[in-house]
Amino acid sequence: xxxxxxxxxxxxxxxxxxxxxGLVGVIASEFLVNHLKCERIGRYYFExxxxxxxxxNEHVIQPVGIFYNKEKxxxxx
Numbered sequence: 001x002x003x004x005x006x007x008x009x010x011x012x013x014x015x016x017x018x019x020x021x022g023l024v025g026v027i028a029s030e031f032l033v034n035h036l037k038c039e040r041i042g043r044y045y046f047e048x049x050x051x052x053x054x055x056x057n058e059h060v061i062q063p064v065g066i067f068y069n070k071e072k073x074x075x076x077x
Contacts (some may be wrong), residue, residue: 005042005066012073033076038067043077 017029032038044064054061067076 002045007041036069038069041068061065
C-alpha cells in the first residue's frame with residue numbers, strides 16, 4: 001500500500017470512518033468531509049485492490065481518499 005499526499009498537515013487530528021454495522025462510520029466520515037468543506041489532500045494505492053469506480057450525483061469520484069480541513073486541523077481517512 002502507498003499513500004500519496006499533496007499536502008502534509010502538522011498537529012492535525014485524525015478521524016477514520018471504518019465500515020461497520022450499518023456503515024455508520026463511513027456515513028459519519030462523509031458527513032464531516034461535506035459539512036466542514038474538507039479538501040482532498042491525498043489518496044491510497046493498493047496493488048491488490050481491483051479497479052473501483054464510484055458515481056455520486058452523476059460524477060465519477062474516487063471512492064478512497066484523504067481529506068483535510070485547515071481551520072479545524074482535521075484529517076479524515
